[in-house]
Amino acid sequence: MANFTASNLVKAQALLNQNFQSPELRVQRSPILGLGLQNANILIPAHNELRTREDRPIDAHIIKRNLRTTTGMTRTHDHTGVLGDSMAVPITFVQFVDKFQMTLKWLDNNLYNFDEILANQFFQAFQNINIGIEAFLTDFMATKKTQVNVATKNGTFDATKHVFEIKSSANDKVGLVFEDAKSMMRQNHYQGVYDVVCDPKLYRDAAFYAAQGGANATNLGFQFGGMNIVESITVNDSAYTGGIAFFLPVNTFAVLDWIPVQNRRGVGDYNSYVGGFGAMRDPISGLTFAVHAYQQRANTASRNGNSQDVVMEFEVSVDISANIAPLSTATETVVFQIAQVAA
Numbered sequence: 001m002a003n004f005t006a007s008n009l010v011k012a013q014a015l016l017n018q019n020f021q022s023p024e025l026r027v028q029r030s031p032i033l034g035l036g037l038q039n040a041n042i043l044i045p046a047h048n049e050l051r052t053r054e055d056r057p058i059d060a061h062i063i064k065r066n067l068r069t070t071t072g073m074t075r076t077h078d079h080t081g082v083l084g085d086s087m088a089v090p091i092t093f094v095q096f097v098d099k100f101q102m103t104l105k106w107l108d109n110n111l112y113n114f115d116e117i118l119a120n121q122f123f124q125a126f127q128n129i130n131i132g133i134e135a136f137l138t139d140f141m142a143t144k145k146t147q148v149n150v151a152t153k154n155g156t157f158d159a160t161k162h163v164f165e166i167k168s169s170a171n172d173k174v175g176l177v178f179e180d181a182k183s184m185m186r187q188n189h190y191q192g193v194y195d196v197v198c199d200p201k202l203y204r205d206a207a208f209y210a211a212q213g214g215a216n217a218t219n220l221g222f223q224f225g226g227m228n229i230v231e232s233i234t235v236n237d238s239a240y241t242g243g244i245a246f247f248l249p250v251n252t253f254a255v256l257d258w259i260p261v262q263n264r265r266g267v268g269d270y271n272s273y274v275g276g277f278g279a280m281r282d283p284i285s286g287l288t289f290a291v292h293a294y295q296q297r298a299n300t301a302s303r304n305g306n307s308q309d310v311v312m313e314f315e316v317s318v319d320i321s322a323n324i325a326p327l328s329t330a331t332e333t334v335v336f337q338i339a340q341v342a343a
Contacts, residue, residue, distance in 0.1 A: 030133065030284070032141065034230070035228075035253065036253055037257070037286065037287075040255060040257070091323060093258060093320065094319070096319075099125075100121045100314050101312065101313055101314070102114070102121065102311075103303075105309045106305045108306075122314075126283075126285075126316070127284065133318075133320055134232070137255065141197065141246050144335045145335045146332050147159070149162075149188060152187070154183045163337045167343045168342065177202070178206060178209065178224060178227065181338045182194065185247055190249045190334075193226050193249075195247075196245055196247055197232050198230070198243070198245040199243055201241075202243030203243075205340070240339035242341055243339070244340075246338075248334050254324075257288070257319065258318070258321070259319065260290060262277040263290035263291065266278050270294070275292060276294070289316050292317075294312075294313055295310050298311040
């Protein structure tokens, strides 16, 4: 039943063992968020101080590449050049908010105490927000994938779907999809380490291929150097049943988080009609969430409460900004989607 009436002491409801409750409160991992938060300070180290309020814009700045053709030119006494340029990239934030309610007398006749339920409600709010953020970041990756890919070896770029398709068959060296993807990145002039976000299908293949080391008849483990691979259960492309992944040069994807300064400082009183501002650290993601709460008089008798009660309203929130290293060509990005396809 609603409002915890099923756990009232008058019904002698036994408290479920914590192990039996854990499946109900299981946590969805947020690997894309974790990857982006690692690089937050690389993009704008002081973004919390620069963004003093929700409506204050902030930008990231980079020096633009001036691509010039030099073949066939000769030295001259009156040579002229062009000035360099930079560009500003606006940092856009999206708010993620969840709300819940408690009452002063709600649990007077209940097996659970107020502190247990309050902690549980905060935990569930954190879960709900994390799920929303991960879905947002998954869509961000899919939306931002590059439409420019000059790679022509070890795969084919579908210019309509914007996906680099890598064949997986006996004739195409099954199991080398990740080596082919790294080759694609090198053909696009990206060297070094790559961040890789796999769907469950391709992540399973990565785990299998990585285990085929030098002691096996077929050594496929060599290809996994220079990659930070994570699995995201929210990544999916129904057009590719063989699995997909996003490849990015390391340190080119960053997630910024922000809460208002009043929440960071702590202002007001939760236990008042006007309310107060505060913050809580999320044990799931490590994010710091803004908390706003206030109280008001209410009759909660119909909701397992009392005709003379106090209702407490809680709001948990955080502002999130997803960013990739900007490029001057509008349709070109650092996010490459690859797909494993049958020959």
